[in-house]
Structures are given as C-alpha cells and as structure tokens.
Amino acid sequence: MTSTNAALPAALALTGVTLTYPDGDARLTALDQVSLTVAPAEFLAVVGPSGSGKSTLLAVAATLLTPDGGTVAIAGRDTAALTRAERTRLRRDRIGIVFQQANLIASLTAAEQLEAVGHLRGDRPGAARDRARNLLAAVGLDHAQQRRRPHQLSGGERQRVNIARALYAEPAVLLVDEPTSALDRERGAQVLALLAAVTGAHRTATVLVTHDTGLLGGVDRVLTMADGRLTDGRPADGPLTDGCPDQPSRTSRRASTAAWADATSGTASTA
Numbered sequence: 001m002t003s004t005n006a007a008l009p010a011a012l013a014l015t016g017v018t019l020t021y022p023d024g025d026a027r028l029t030a031l032d033q034v035s036l037t038v039a040p041a042e043f044l045a046v047v048g049p050s051g052s053g054k055s056t057l058l059a060v061a062a063t064l065l066t067p068d069g070g071t072v073a074i075a076g077r078d079t080a081a082l083t084r085a086e087r088t089r090l091r092r093d094r095i096g097i098v099f100q101q102a103n104l105i106a107s108l109t110a111a112e113q114l115e116a117v118g119h120l121r122g123d124r125p126g127a128a129r130d131r132a133r134n135l136l137a138a139v140g141l142d143h144a145q146q147r148r149r150p151h152q153l154s155g156g157e158r159q160r161v162n163i164a165r166a167l168y169a170e171p172a173v174l175l176v177d178e179p180t181s182a183l184d185r186e187r188g189a190q191v192l193a194l195l196a197a198v199t200g201a202h203r204t205a206t207v208l209v210t211h212d213t214g215l216l217g218g219v220d221r222v223l224t225m226a227d228g229r230l231t232d233g234r235p236a237d238g239p240l241t242d243g244c245p246d247q248p249s250r251t252s253r254r255a256s257t258a259a260w261a262d263a264t265s266g267t268a269s270t271a
C-alpha cells in the first residue's frame with residue numbers, strides 16, 4: 001500500500017518539528033526534531049509509552065499547537081504561512097480528529113452530532129441529514145442507534161459516532177488518539193478494522209497514536225515514539241498482529257474497504 005503511494009504528495013508532512021512546554025523555570029522538550037510524512041490512503045500507527053509525546057504530536061499535526069521549530073504541511077500547504085482564520089478553516093475542512101474520549105454533545109442524538117457539523121459548514125439541512133445517516137450506517141449504527149443520545153450508546157458505539165463525525169468533511173488527514181482505550185479487545189479490533197477500511201475508501205492519511213502494541217491490525221506502518229523522538233518500527237519489532245485472532249489481515253482490510261466504499265456511495269443505505 002505504502003509503495004503505491006510513493007509518487008503522491010504527502011497529505012501530512014512534519015519536518016524537524018520541536019515542541020517544548022514550560023516546566024517550572026525550564027522547558028520540557030515533548031517533540032525533538034520529529035520528521036514524518038504520511039501519504040493519502042496510508043494508515044500509520046505511532047506507538048510509545050505514556051508521556052513519550054504522542055498526543056503532542058497529534059496536536060501539532062492538527063495545528064492546535066504551534067511548534068517551536070520545524071514545519072507542518074497539510075496537503076502541501078505550510079501551516080505556518082496561514083492566518084488564524086485560515087488555520088481554523090483548514091482544521092474544519094481537511095483534518096478529522098478522533099480523541100480518546102468521544103467528546104459528544106450530551107443533548108444531541110448520534111445523527112444530530114453529525115448534522116451539527118453540516119450546520120457549521122453551511123450545508124443544507126436535508127443534505128446534512130442524508131450524509132449523517134449514510135456515514136452512521138457505514139460505521140455500523142442502525143436507524144434506532146442513530147436516534148440515541150450518547151448516554152444511551154455503548155462505548156464502542158460512541159466511538160463509531162466519533163469516527164463518523166470526524167469523516168463528515170471528508171478530511172485529507174485523520175488523527176486518532178487512543179480510540180480503543182475504553183473498549184474491550186474485540187470492540188477495539190473492530191474500531192481498528194473500521195479505521196483501516198475508512199483509510200482505504202476515503203484515501204485519508206490516518207495517524208493513530210496508541211500505547212497498545214497489541215492492537216495494530218490493518219496498519220501499513222508503525223513508528224515508535226520515545227522521549228519525544230520518532231524511530232522506525234515497533235518497540236519489539238515483532239509481527240503487526242501480535243497473534244490476536246480478532247485483528248484484520250491486509251486481505252480482509254481490502255474487503256472491508258470495498259464494503260465501506262459501497263456503503264458510503266451515493267446509493268448508500270440509510271439503515
């Protein structure tokens with residue numbers, strides 16, 4: 001997968017990125033000369049222990065934090081050259097973010113969470129409703145589930161709503177922070193399979209950060225973060241699937257990508 005994307009421009013490119021936080025009288029270096037490129041339709045996992053800088057990496061890639069040094073480019077545009085308003089638009093239109101906790105609005109149904117994004121983007125209400133239904137159906141939520149509020153959904157279902165919402169704007173870059181931390185093994189593997197399918201079908205450049213090296217089924221590439229530095233490969237340099245039977249192989253990933261593409265095409269079922 002990665003090799004076929006070699007000629008395409010990077011959807012996300014970080015070059016020599018350094019980020020420090022204030023730490024008493026000193027500065028703590030959370031990212032130390034980090035360079036990274038992710039191609040369209042590539043699924044990258046960054047693994048590393050707690051405190052190694054993974055969430056900071058995502059925040060910089062999402063343009064939520066400005067690095068002390070280095071550059072961040074989204075779809076070939078250097079984000080440092082953008083005004084604050086342009087950066088906000090870039091985040092809204094080109095970047096999907098899935099945080100650890102689903103961060104859904106308590107008073108809105110699953111469908112309304114997505115329709116609210118459509119409203120912010122100025123979409124017609126009918127079009128937003130259709131898109132919400134199609135996306136939620138594609139992540140496996142039926143009509144009844146689409147009408148439930150967050151407290152009426154399971155953790156895995158809430159995470160599916162979260163992912164569907166992040167996909168509403170068809171982002172070029174999808175940034176995902178520990179999406180499986182609140183889920184059991186089976187549900188976690190399902191979310192990974194869903195992300196792999198989405199990456200192929202929407203051609204997003206997907207970056208998943210996690211401390212869980214046992215849940216990496218379907219990813220194209222693994223990098224390790226340690227003390228703010230990125231290196232190739234996973235910590236133990238073992239097989240990607242860790243022997244977990246629930247994880248999708250690359251073959252099943254292709255099948256689920258095709259199924260996802262069908263589900264989100266113009267004729268998609270609205271469950």
Ligand SMILES: Nc1ncnc2c1ncn2[C@@H]1O[C@H](COP(=O)(O)OP(=O)(O)OP(=O)(O)O)[C@@H](O)[C@H]1O
Nearest residue numbers: 021022028030049050051052053054055056057211
């Ligand atoms: N706002 C902040 N101010 C100061 N230091 C911070 C801030 N946010 C994070 N840090 C520090 O920066 C380092 C990297 O933190 P970060 O949250 O990026 O790590 P992480 O790998 O995502 O950890 P986890 O897996 O626990 O979420 C840590 O030492 C952390 O204590």
